[in-house]
Amino acid sequence: MxxxxxxxxxxxxxxxxxxxxxxxxxxxxxxxxxxxxxxxxxxxxxxxxxxxxxxxxxxxxxxxxxxVDKFKLLEKYIGKEIKLVNKKTGEEKSYLLISAQNGLILEDLITHEIIIDAEGELRLPELPDGLxxxxxxxxxxxxxxxxxxxxxxxxxxxxxxxxxxxxxxxxxxxxxxxxxxxxxxxxxxxxxxxxxxxxxxxxxxxxxxxxxxxxxxxxxxxxxxxxxxxxxxxxxxxxxxxxxxxxxxxxxxxxxxxxESKLVYEVNSYQLHPTIYFTFLNKKENGLGVPLPQGRFKLYKENPLDGSTEFIGEDTIPHTAVNELVRIQSGEAFDITVESDIVDEYKNGVYVFEEVEYEVRNQKEEAIDLLINHSTSYGIYEVVKSTHEWVRKNGDIQLTVPVDAKSEAKVAFTIRYDRSRDVKVQ
Structure with missing residues (x-):
């Protein structure tokens, strides 16, 4: 052994x-x-x-x-002699085990009478081979x-x-x-x-x-x-x-x-309130710099009024390597309101133009930077006029808009779509 x-x-x-x-x-x-x-x-x-x-x-x-379990054990003793002990008197008597499928069926070895559902303490001589x-x-x-x-x-x-x-x-x-x-x-x-x-x-x-x-x-x-x-x-x-x-x-x-961390507010053209992302760089210089296994990420913050800790959001992260950005979606900022609209649309030759406006209202006590992700209608486009700097990100238009506390901001830009270079996929 x-x-x-x-x-x-x-x-x-x-x-x-x-x-x-x-x-x-x-x-x-x-x-x-x-x-x-x-x-x-x-x-x-x-x-x-x-x-x-x-x-x-x-x-x-x-x-x-x-x-070993009870049924397997009894199954091994079918056709063999077993002993049944009366719990009240302690009397022990030998029987032949006939069946154990639906309760015990025994045969008295002396009288050859058949006993069904016999009661008592069942004793087996040893653990059978194979169990x-x-x-x-x-x-x-x-x-x-x-x-x-x-x-x-x-x-x-x-x-x-x-x-x-x-x-x-x-x-x-x-x-x-x-x-x-x-x-x-x-x-x-x-x-x-x-x-x-x-x-x-x-x-x-x-x-x-x-x-x-x-x-x-x-x-x-x-x-x-x-x-x-x-x-x-x-x-x-x-x-x-x-x-x-x-x-x-x-x-x-x-x-x-x-x-070190930063809260990022992101919105698209279909959202009324921006999504809040808690972000940080997984870098040694930032106090971390170890590979992060995938898992759940819970956010807690201290309440300055009474010192208690409150839960403010939870998300999952994938396996994240060193030097990568971690983004935790913590919730929705309902005190920031964003309304968007296509205020005009027209054609000029092979070009289609869209004039887009976003109106942002920040009711928070502090200033924010709002990241707008605007989806485009066609693949080939250019922003020909904009109130704010823009970049192309994953085919969309991305703009960062600073908004002061308790104030409003307006964003306007014009998209020019080139229909002459549209490719039809067969």
């Missing part, structure tokens, strides 16, 4: 696609004459075709997962080549995701990243080195993630170490952790204080 108690080192690398790699070092006990090794304490969702073994030359591998208490790897060994065996395999039922908690101020914020690790693999991992792999790994088949309710949640505070690894990003938790089966565990990934 090789139970988990013989484990000398355990490393758990969890991918955010719902699976994990388990690496174990276990001491090899003396081999029996039949050269069979029972490798105990493995997860129910182990991928046996991913198994790698060093220290033992394995000739044959079997994965035994026919776990096991835990999933077990059974190996037939050719040779032992080391004192320890190093076993590596993949398993399903483990996943992790990230929640970012930002405490924002006027121009900066403090950030804490929490990892939530979910274990539904059917096994507890004790004193494991925990690694978290961020990125997309291709699998031949999409791995199924079981949905269930977890009864236990733990929280740990520690700072993870990061490294780039094969176009992915690997985060190693510095302290050993124990991850119980059917448990969610929260681990602090990192913290970063005083990251």
């Amino acid at each position: 090789m139970p988990g108690s013989l484990t000398k080192d355990l490393t758990l690398t969890v991918y955010n696609d719902g699976f994990a790699m388990v690496k174990e070092v276990r001491m090899i006990p003396p081999l029996t004459d039949d050269q069979l090794v029972y490798y105990l304490d493995v997860p129910q969702q182990i991928e046996t075709n991913s198994l790698q073994v060093k220290g033992l030359l394995v000739a044959e591998l079997n994965y035994e997962y026919d776990l 096991i208490l835990k999933p077990t790897l059974v190996w037939r060994i050719r040779e032992k080549t080391a004192e320890d065996t190093r076993v590596t395999y993949l398993t399903g039922g483990l996943s992790w995701d990230v929640d970012y908690v930002a405490q924002i101020r006027e121009n900066d914020f403090d950030l804490t990243a929490w990892v939530t690790l979910t274990n539904n693999s059917g096994m507890t991992y004790t004193d494991a080195t925990l690694k978290l792999m961020a990125g997309t790994v291709n699998r031949a088949d999409e791995y199924r993630r079981d949905q269930m309710r977890f009864a236990v949640t733990e929280q740990m505070t520690m700072q993870a170490e990061h490294q780039a690894f094969a176009d992915l990003h690997l985060y190693t938790i510095p302290e050993k952790v124990t991850v119980k089966d059917r448990q969610q565990k929260q681990v602090e990934l990192f913290t970063a204080p005083q990251i």
